[in-house]
Amino acid sequence: MTAKHLLIGTAAAITLTVPACDKPSSEKIETEAVAQTTAAPLPDITVTEAELRGNPFRQEWTADFGVPPFSAIRDAHYLPAVKQGLLEQREEIAAIVDNPDAPTFDNTIVALDQSGAALDKVMKTFSNITNTDINDTLSELEAEIYPMLTRESDAIGFNPALFERVQAVYAKRDRLGLDEQDARLLELTHRSFVRRGAALSPDVKAQVAAINEELSGLTTLFGKNLLLATKTFEIEITDQADLAGLPDDFKNAIKVEGEDKWILTVDRSVYETFMTQGENRDLRSKMFDGYRMRASSGEYDNGPILIRIAELRAKRAELMGYASHAAYQLEPRMAKTPAQAEAFLVRVLAPALERAKEERADMQALIGDDFQLEGYDWWFYADKVRQAKYAFDETALKPYFEIGAVRQGVFDVATQLFNIGFTPVATETWNPDVQAWNLKDLATGEHLGLFMADMYSRDSKRGGAWMSSFRSASNVGENIRPIVANNLNITPPAKGEPTLLSYDQVETLFHEFGHGLHGLLTQVKYATFSGVDGPRDYTEFPAQVLEHWADDPEVLAKYAKHYKTGEIIPQTLVDKMNAAATFNQGFKTTEYIAASLLDLRWHSLSSEEAAKITDARAFEKEVLEEYGIPPEIEPRYRSQYFSHIFSGGYSAGYYGYLWAEILDADGFAAFKQSGDIYNPELAAKLKKWIYEAGGTREADELYRNFRGSDPTIEPLLENRGFAEDKPSEG
Ligand SMILES: [Zn+2]
Structure with a gap:
């Protein structure tokens, strides 16, 4: 993620569709949320009626499941719709602040939660499309729109009159007779204001604002220095013998065109390849120092x-x-x-x-x-x-992992665990590659959500794998079910050839589907804590835990079949794969x-x-x-x-990546220990307390309710191959 991953703290208004993460192994960097503590006066926004005419974001979406009318949306529709959304949000916030009635849970906390709906409608699509089908116009729009949103979000977060009302409701929270979800919304709303500094005295706020400003400059400078220091380091090679051990495609990639010269840099991929395969020990030593001493001296x-x-x-x-x-x-x-x-x-x-x-x-x-x-x-x-x-x-391995079979494999796991079913549906999509499924509760027949999968790479799509939403679930007055997408970057096969996955890609597919289920199964009242938002050391858990089913022998036997012969993957191959993993x-x-x-x-x-x-x-x-x-x-x-x-x-x-691994290892161990990887009692708790619960309670409590106890670290140690007494199997 880059600048678009705004860490917006207020419970209000702008809830961006933030991809739920790449796999933890990938490099994921977000910008620091450097919020201003004193809201600068907001500039005027103007948008004309003509600009909004025929704009799909200003119309009701009537397609099944609330799917956006992709074919009608043009790049030119985004900015006017964003502007209008911001204007409406300003009015909604002003209406809360100017309300002559005393602050109540409904007229302040719920009103704040519900504000910004028009903005949310356009931003959900915008953030999805800019990740999957970017072009120059959309890039420019990103640079214009995201700073606008940050500014508005700061203005809400540091609106003293708004905070005063939130504070007033919070002060009487014990006497309001709120149910659990209402109480949670109040708690989280208040917390986000306080953690941004809204409760500080004006004098302290000014000090924090000065610090934020200095930090913003320093963190940017840090990144810039690193980039320049990395670029500056080079080793020029003129004797081909110095490249002994390296593969030809690597040598070609670093060769200077038309000369007998090769340039080694400390870009991560060049560095890794050289350090792993380069036979010249002296050069490895130079590369090593070049890499680890970057940005440590000089300019x-x-x-x-x-x-x-x-x-x-x-x-x-x-x-x-x-x-x-x-x-x-x-x-x-x-x-x-x-x-x-x-x-x-x-x-x-x-x-x-x-x-x-x-x-x-x-x-x-x-x-x-x-x-x-x-x-x-x-x-x-x-x-x-x-x-x-x-x-x-x-x-x-690959012939055993044909993409359709793997997907059916993960669907079957979800069906067995949670009694949910997936039916393919024809809907409008943002790209011809995208497929969609209607997700239903098999016991009640009730529609739970729409799942969409965009599996293949293309030039206009950003790298990595992630989950995102076109619509979040909520149940305030109307029960709105989510539209969730999984995005991967699998190289499209040659025409007429099957898509065969590496095992790493199989794990990624299960992982992102885990995030997907967290978004799809959610049963919460307020979108603020529906689905995947949560503390950094927890949100990977619902995704990572599903990976454990991917290589369980019982599950493999169902989906990992040779695409030509139908033969189940041989256990010897699986054993080798598992041994290599530790x-x-x-x-x-x-x-x-x-x-x-x-x-x-x-x-x-x-x-x-x-x-x-x-x-x-x-x-x-x-x-x-x-x-x-x-x-x-x-x-x-x-x-x-x-x-x-x-x-x-x-x-x-x-530390959060590894922390979440305690949970997934311990969580799956519960199933293994019960002797049934689909243990109905455990599965029901996993569904209720993890996938359905979103952020209705603190993460440690959710986990305890699922597991019946706090997590223990032993399963993680075992998975990494560190257990003292290694069991003979399993
Ligand atoms: Zn993830």
């Missing part, structure tokens, strides 16, 4: 910048009454406190380090006595070990946790502590040594190029 040194970012974030948190930025960030998440997140990471780190030691020994054995393995050798020798111990032909996990887990710990430690500093740091690398070294990270394992990110946390929206949140 583009991010060290002083990130120290200042850490200090300012700490200062802001202190002004809001928190001990640290991490304490502020983690409060609404499952981990709740930095100490809990840290304890979790340390717990997984211990067996990961043990495993890494074994991996190191395996590699040293290959090397012999010639030299000691160094950080720049790890990738290279790990790959040698992999070839010796775990090699298998991954292309042999390879090098000691290293991978350690490098990830090292980066997560750096993130937490930078953001657990007080402003005073941060101000005293003069050398970012020295601080980093101290932290890594304290946790016993061996020098030959590089953290996944070093501070100076950790853009997730210093220029993206992940500060004090990088």
